[in-house]
Amino acid sequence: MHLSLAFVIAAAFNAISVLALFSSAQESTSLKLIVPAYFDSHSLNWVSVANKAKHSNVKSLIFSPSHGPGSTKDDSYAAVRAAVGYSNITVYGFVDTQSGKKALSDVQSELQLYIDWYKVDGIYLDNVSGVAADLSYYADVSNSIRKQLLKVVINPRKYPDEAYVTISDILVAYEGTLDNYATLNVPSWARTYKASKFAYIFYSAQGVSSLNDAKTIAASNNVGNLYVTDGDNSYNTLPTYFDIESPPSQSSPLIYAKSKAVVAASPSYNVTVPAFFYPNGSWTEAINQSKHANVRTLIITPWLPGGKDAVYVQYIQQARANGIKVLGLVDTGYGARALTAVKADIGLYNQYYTIDGFYLASAAIDNANLAYYQSLSSYIKGLPQNQIYLGAGSYPLVEGYMAVADVVLAFSNTFAAYQTLVVPAWASKYSPSQFAHFVYSTPASQLNTALGLVATNRAGNVYITDFDGSFTTLPSYFNLESPAAPASSTTTTTTTTTTTKPTPTPVDPKTLSVVIPAYFYPGSIWDDAINTTKHSTVKTLIMNPGSGPGTSLDPVYAAYVNKTQKAGIKVLGYTATTYHAKNISTVRAEIDAYYKWYNVDGIFLDEASSDDASLSYYQNVSSYIRSKQGRGNYIVVNPGVYPTEGYINVADLILSAETTFAKYSSLVIPSWVSKYASSRFYHIVHTAPTVANLNTALAYAASYNVKNVYVTEKPGSLPTDNPYNSTPIYFNVESPPA
Incomplete structure (x- = not known):
């Protein structure tokens, strides 16, 4: 009953996006926004920046209550930080390193305050010198941050010595005006790394034409993260063109399609719903077994650092009462994320929610990482919540991955890519129920074609949507993809309990x-x-x-x-x-x-x-x-x-x-x-x-x-x-x- 801001902002949005953890390992070329959010704690800018339904490409946010964490915890900032967490935006705490002159003990103290007070996801190191002579200083700082299982953003404001790339998750390779960019030297080594490693921040960029110029510059220089504002570098408000800089992923409203498409009355496949949105009407629709009889699995993404969410508890309870398995999403970082961190997330799920198992997102598919997933599978199978969905996004390169999961997500890509999918020969040895295919950007006119390919490709678990791969809402044709059970059916399902509520009688x-x-x-x-x-x-x-x-x-x-x-x-x-x-x-x-x-x-x-x-x-x-x-x-x-x-x-x-x-x-x-x-x-x-x-x-x-x-x-x-x-x-x- 005590309404935290984390809850009320999250509840205000009907669709909250998360990172595209269901996609294959191929990196998207689209620019992601990294927002220096140096706003007043009561500013409506927080509501805007956290609204992933409107601003789908906001992926990172820099958080600075008082040019750092401040001397005391600010409850109003703690509330808005929690609210942003519901949008699955990575939040970095701002620390000014004073060009390597701030004492390491002071930096580590601020790091700990951010963790204790605001539960940040990482640290943003500003005023980084970027020179080779200071590398050991910044390496020590980076190691301190990473030991806390946090991410690191480094901002030297221009390209630094190349070694700085190795101690950061994101490197701000330019911060300044468009005019001053002309003097920037882009080293050749910058193109040997993934675009997601680099960020540019432009300020005083007046007009949409300047915004477009900045985007072109970033894309041409292999930069995957960007922020452009017409304000100055105090970053105390969003740019006037923020709706253009960060548009919705889809403008189409959720309207259940009235289509002439013909789907089998009793589909042979089961539907898995990646519920990458806060519990809302789409959840109610998805778990309504009287309307959608073949929904068997729901994958959830609550914001775990925010603690137990009573709304999630209620919806999980309803889904499981209807015989639907509920799985908690856990990021494995393609086998690079520490097992201790993965197990910590699993522990939080088990502490807060009654679920059936786990979706291991960003799963590797190669032989080198197989032992990692075998170890993780053994750990989960020892728990009461032991169902495993392996979020590989493509067929594993080695067959051994089939033994670590109950279901392998063997395809997660567009309908265009699905038409050319080649299924490895070894897959025929396994039941279709052991494979899942997620097909997004599928027009309503191609739903039957996609379902035909599902049968041909022997996938027993599917999710097909006309929206993109962020899975922020149900497809417009969900009634066709997941229809009601036939009225004449006499089949009983022991795992499903559907309660039809009586029309309530008015009371005094x-x-x-x-x-x-x-x-x-x-x-x-x-x-x-x-x-x-x-x-x-x-x-x-x-x-x-x-x-x-x-x-x-x-x-x-x-x-x-x-x-x-x-x-x-x-x-x-x-x-x-x-x-x-x-x-x-x-x-x-x-x-x-x-x-x-x-x-x-x-x-x-x-x-x-x-x-x-x-x-x-x-x-x-x-x-x-x-x-x-x-x-x-x-x-x-x-x-x-x-x-x-x-x-x-x-x-x-x-x-x-x-x-x-x-x-x-x-x-x-x-x-x-x-x-x-x-x-x-x-x-x-x-x-x-x-x-x-x-x-x-x-x-x-x-x-x-x-x-x-x-x-x-x-x-x-x-x-x-x-x-x-x-x-x-x-x-x-x-x-x-x-």
């Missing part, structure tokens, strides 16, 4: 109880909320002075808590458990403060986990609350989704759905819920703009066996639109007089 709001997340300061809104003459169904209110009890007693809060309790309404103190990551002693201290300062009726445990592995943490906290003396020890736990059944014993009330109105009708209710009274469950529905939406949401809540509700028109899409900063506009309808 007075039959339900309202629990208010009162994340606003006491005053007139609070007074109205606890006016039981006007609002007879308000039974509980959650107070939240400062994402917790605050640092000291607030007499205004104390007076209002007393007034609320005298009105017969329970008051609960808010504390976030950070998905069982917060130290229990800290949680206990916050609980103690609530009871000492405000004599609350109980505690609201936000950001709660939902899996059995975390249950003991919440049993511990629950026991501590139960031991409290005073007005009461009522407990509400908020995983935001339905947890495993054991959580029913640690709380009086479970907040088992916190979602938008658009998603609420497709909620999946576990079978164990029916064993318990409706008074044990609480749902929050936001972004419900009309009274009609309110009434529908209340009807669904009753049908879901839920007694406690809170519905609001307020969206959770922007930081200024916190849905809990006041009561809803239709509160008189939601909670009427007796």
Whole structure:
């Protein structure tokens, strides 16, 4: 319920792109944007730069809270950094090396602050001297960064000594104006490396013609990363032509095609959906087994450093309840990424989400790297989540790779390339179910041709789309590629459970109880909320002075808590458990403060986990609350989704759905819920703009066996639109007089 900016910016976008990890090892020639984002933390430039649906080629971002990490952590910058992470943009922390004169200890200190405070993906070393005499200094800095499994960008502002290429992932070979570029010497060795190794940054480039000139220069000089702005080199805002510099990958809207194409009523292939977008309507469509019966696998890409995402948890749960395998994407860097780093990502998936296995992206296909994948396969097969999809993108050069995975992605390329695919003879020894083909940029008119080639090429798992290989949304013809099961079919599928929800019967709001997340300061809104003459169904209110009890007693809060309790309404103190990551002693201290300062009726445990592995943490906290003396020890736990059944014993009330109105009708209710009274469950529905939406949401809540509700028109899409900063506009309808 505590809305991080990482969540709300990510939720504002319906399609979030990631790096094209499904593509083959052949490098794209298109320019990628590396953005020096030296914006104010509250600037709307952050929303623009993170919107991958609009700006598809933004791949790297340089992050500088205070010409470096600053002397203290800035929570507002931490929030926007997290938000950018949901767009799978690589974020580099800015460090000024002062031409090699800054002490190594100071550089390493700033590096550690970026890691601790902002969880950056790499470090951007600015003011690099670039001369051979300073190479050892920068090599030491680079090694310190890479030991933390981070990437390195070096900016000497012109081509340096060639050895600097080896200690960086990206080298900024020019930073300056277009006019000054004329004096740049481009060494011959620069063309012996991949274009992705180099970046150019142009500032004071006025007009679109200058932008185009800069692009031409970069492409002709074997430079794969670029940033061009008409602003100066303070980089405190985006260029006026940013929409041109960074356009969408596709301008076509998602419209399910009305086509005369004929697809078999019962396709012989299974569909794997690379869900490279934040959970949204496309997810709901993809996992709807009543409409798309042959979807069997979903590949997900949550932003792992951002922690557990309750929206992902809910959608994963729905997909798996429908018999769809869910695999977490892990980048293997073509066998070059350290196994410890890969295993660390696997560990985070297993900590945050209940999934079925892993998609090993950017997989190598040669004999030299086979042992790497054999070792990784052995590790994964020892886990409960042991399904392996090998993201090779082409047929392996050695047959031994077939033994390391359940499915090998043997083709990921365009429809044009698919028409000339040559399948190696050895592939015929294996079942089609062991191969997957992803075919993108396939026109609707060629869908049947592509499916015919799938059969000819013996691929049992497919994904065909008319969009590009970034996989940011479903194809326009998804209803044809993945049709409903035939109505006459009598085949039963033991792994799939499809629940058809009844049309909810309208309910009287007075039959339900309202629990208010009162994340606003006491005053007139609070007074109205606890006016039981006007609002007879308000039974509980959650107070939240400062994402917790605050640092000291607030007499205004104390007076209002007393007034609320005298009105017969329970008051609960808010504390976030950070998905069982917060130290229990800290949680206990916050609980103690609530009871000492405000004599609350109980505690609201936000950001709660939902899996059995975390249950003991919440049993511990629950026991501590139960031991409290005073007005009461009522407990509400908020995983935001339905947890495993054991959580029913640690709380009086479970907040088992916190979602938008658009998603609420497709909620999946576990079978164990029916064993318990409706008074044990609480749902929050936001972004419900009309009274009609309110009434529908209340009807669904009753049908879901839920007694406690809170519905609001307020969206959770922007930081200024916190849905809990006041009561809803239709509160008189939601909670009427007796």
